[in-house]
Amino acid sequence: MVIKMQEEVGDCSSHEKEEALLKPLTLRILTTGDSSFSGRQHEFAKIVDMASAMTMEKYNTAFVIDFIKSQEDFVSRVLSGEPADIICFPPEIERLIEEGLLADLTDLLPNLYPESYMQIQDIQDEDNPVIYKGRIYPVPEAHQVPLTMKYCLVVNREFYNAAGRPPINTVDDIIALAEFGVNNRYFNRRTKQCFTTDEYSLIGLICQEMGYIDLDFGFGLKDGNVVPLEETEVFDKLFETVSRLDEKETLFLNYALFTFESRAKMSLVDSRYISPGLISDHLRFH
Numbered sequence: 001m002v003i004k005m006q007e008e009v010g011d012c013s014s015h016e017k018e019e020a021l022l023k024p025l026t027l028r029i030l031t032t033g034d035s036s037f038s039g040r041q042h043e044f045a046k047i048v049d050m051a052s053a054m055t056m057e058k059y060n061t062a063f064v065i066d067f068i069k070s071q072e073d074f075v076s077r078v079l080s081g082e083p084a085d086i087i088c089f090p091p092e093i094e095r096l097i098e099e100g101l102l103a104d105l106t107d108l109l110p111n112l113y114p115e116s117y118m119q120i121q122d123i124q125d126e127d128n129p130v131i132y133k134g135r136i137y138p139v140p141e142a143h144q145v146p147l148t149m150k151y152c153l154v155v156n157r158e159f160y161n162a163a164g165r166p167p168i169n170t171v172d173d174i175i176a177l178a179e180f181g182v183n184n185r186y187f188n189r190r191t192k193q194c195f196t197t198d199e200y201s202l203i204g205l206i207c208q209e210m211g212y213i214d215l216d217f218g219f220g221l222k223d224g225n226v227v228p229l230e231e232t233e234v235f236d237k238l239f240e241t242v243s244r245l246d247e248k249e250t251l252f253l254n255y256a257l258f259t260f261e262s263r264a265k266m267s268l269v270d271s272r273y274i275s276p277g278l279i280s281d282h283l284r285f286h
Helices: 014-022 042-059 071-079 093-098 114-119 157-162 171-183 199-209 234-247
Strands: 025-032 061-068 151-155 195-198 219-222 225-228 251-254 266-270
Touching: 025 071, 042 061, 061 071, 071 093, 151 157, 151 199, 171 195, 171 199, 171 234, 171 266, 195 199, 199 234, 199 266, 234 251
Parallel strands: 025 061, 195 251, 195 266
Antiparallel strands: 151 266, 219 225
């Protein structure tokens, strides 16, 4: 959510405009969280500082995030008009719009966030929280659905480097990497230092490899048709994969792996479960 800024540059000469654009810029972001030493966002705040230094070097623009511990304090500060450039999940959007505090993104959004813009074109009714009186103020949040689901393979950096950093494009590539871990004593299933995943992610990955979209509940979508996965080769591939990995003691299969195992050498997880709040040590995470 972008706070509307004063349009002072429009009244300047072209030379003054150019000078204004060259000046270093710092954007202030308001959000909820705790960046204190014992807070959940402490390590994430360090990454924010590192990223800010990179954007300053490349774009002459830095940013700072002000984490506000209490939701009540967050709401109070936002509604009081506290100066900020970006607000994450602001309260009472209509009030902020009517008071002229939020920037109109209608003309900017198609160029800045074309994917987000396309997702809201079919929702033009008044119940849509993105569109207010025909105009767009918040940046739409993209929610994952089976059509956009992605699965991520998280691999320990030291282990991956030792394996020669092979490209991972198929389930067989995963099996080959896991076998390297066993053969070179990187894996120990008793301590979960192996390949960890859950059935859902593994089925989803196999579906993607075979051209299906996993719709959950045992169904898949392919070529516009919904079919039971038991009538396809997906489950055969699943059982074969699990059998091969289990035979080598490379696999720790969890019923529902909602986050990757920090001790694991590699984990296959739904991309929704790799988020800043789920990473305990951001400086070590790779």
